Amino acid sequence: GIPRKDFPAEARTRGGSRAVSRGNERLPEPAPHGKRLLQFSDALPPFARRPRSHIRYDFEYNASVSDARSRREWYRFLRRAAARYESVPAAYELDRPSYGEIEESIARYLHRMRGVRCDPEQVVLVSTYMQAFQMVLRVLVEPEERVLLEDPHSYGLRNAIRLHGCEPVPLPTDSDGLMIARVAERDEGARLLATNPSFLMPSGRHMPLARRLRLLERARERGYWILEFDHNNEYRYEGTPVESLQGLDDDGLVLHVGTFSRLFSPDPAIAYLVVPPHLKDVFRAEDVTMGNYCAPLECEVLAQFLDSGEMESFLRRLNRRLAGKRDAAREALRAFRDLPLTLSPSNAGLHVHFSMHGWSSARVEALANAIWDRGISIFPDEPYTMLARPSAGLLLGIATLEVDTIRRGIAELGEVIRAFIAREGYGRTS
Incomplete structure (x- = not known):
């Protein structure tokens, strides 16, 4: 086979759709399905695949939830x-x-x-x-x-x-x-x-x-x-x-x-x-x-x-723990009365969600990047929707963290949001 470094640039580009050539040779292209594979084969959005070595508070959204028993x-x-x-x-x-x-x-x-x-x-x-x-x-x-x-x-x-x-x-x-x-x-x-x-x-x-x-x-x-x-x-x-x-x-x-x-x-x-x-x-x-x-x-x-x-026994134990974690997360987020966030109802699942009032998806993603840089993993909700919404938001996974860690992580999250608003000037209708 041809060493990867010897492929022409367009052949090494993820998702490239042009025909490629090497010298006087013309290499065949993948079929349309092959090209789509490079774009659409992932089950998780790109944000969820970012490096995590620096993360201190991991509010991972797609975590497994087994317990010791x-x-x-x-x-x-x-x-x-x-x-x-x-x-x-x-x-x-x-x-x-x-x-x-x-x-x-x-x-x-x-x-x-x-x-x-x-x-x-x-x-x-x-x-x-x-x-x-x-x-x-x-x-x-x-x-x-x-x-x-x-x-x-x-x-x-x-x-x-x-x-x-x-x-x-x-x-x-x-x-x-x-x-x-x-x-x-x-x-x-x-x-x-x-x-x-x-x-x-x-x-x-x-x-x-x-x-x-x-x-x-x-x-x-x-x-x-x-x-x-x-x-x-x-x-x-x-x-x-x-x-x-x-x-x-x-x-x-x-x-x-x-x-x-x-x-x-x-x-x-x-x-x-x-x-x-x-x-x-x-x-x-x-x-x-x-x-x-x-x-x-x-x-x-x-x-x-x-x-x-x-x-069934495992799920009963798990849901009791998740309810306590959900309550702790929502209580901590409700304390941010000075911030333009709105909590969504939370009746089930492994996460809590809040929207940033009047914020676009691009601004919420910029906020998520700032939060991630501070060592807190949090996920924009934009990859899960195609239709326009008045307010974009963020997802916090709660499955893998203990209640005290959730509270500390959300307290620091509030500090990051305040600093971001002060620096970027995003208010309630930005």
Whole structure:
């Protein structure tokens, strides 16, 4: 191969689209999909991938949330399963790996926790939720077809849509989620609508039942699929997780995506896709064709973890801790009465959110850079939306920090915001 330093400059440029040449030789270009890979293959926005060695208060938004007891139980199950695997002859299956009882365990767990109605054969295992997104798009959507996307939304899902060769059509939301009348203005010719009705960004509120039923009715009338991304719904401070949209669907229109990866990172790398009964064969064929794979040992351990009730026990402990951290963060932020920030409601999730009154996304990003330079990791909300908003804001992850650390970090955060306003002259309407 040609050493990297010998490639012409345009070939070394990330996302470059021109034909490249070396001497008198003309090198072929990647196909359009290959060029899109360089732009849209990331699940996390660029801000989340910045160097972190200097960070003292890490309000990481996409952190894993396991605790000492859950890790002990996980590795106890893992050691027991590994000992059994030592006596099992190695085998290679040309069709698909044997995952034991994990599909049955996931189906039972989702029915208990989320009201999902499915047989084990409808559960398709993948390593990440991005794989699930891409699988849905490959099977159900042609490039350049219309894909509707709730706004705000998952950055990874938006990138998956663009990677597939479609431009997402953002749909406005209010405090109860998608506004069905506004959906009706934009869904002509749509093939797929993506939403997270059980966890509305950034507040964690959920879409009321009447609006969910109206959304299902609209999808049936127009003839498009609904991709339900069940993200962060387990982390609910009051009450129980909200019933899934899939559990209300009698027409086989909803595909339900979730993941276990954030609970015990780096173990397990397991996500799932629940497909309607009449689509299970085509998705199994896609699964085999693309060679999707989850480690059978991890699948066996996860099945035991789910069936033993340890997952529900872990989530109860976790949500009690998260509620205390949420309360501490909101109390500390409310103390900044002299600053132009507005707290969003916070009913679930691993973060708190506040907007800077009247500030543009560019100014909030400049503020986030100043905060980051002071050793505090904080994340602008701009990557999670496409529609214009009157006020941009910031996300603070609370999962990995203790209450005292949260309070100290937010106290220093207030100092940075005050200094930024004094230096840059940004007031309440800047």
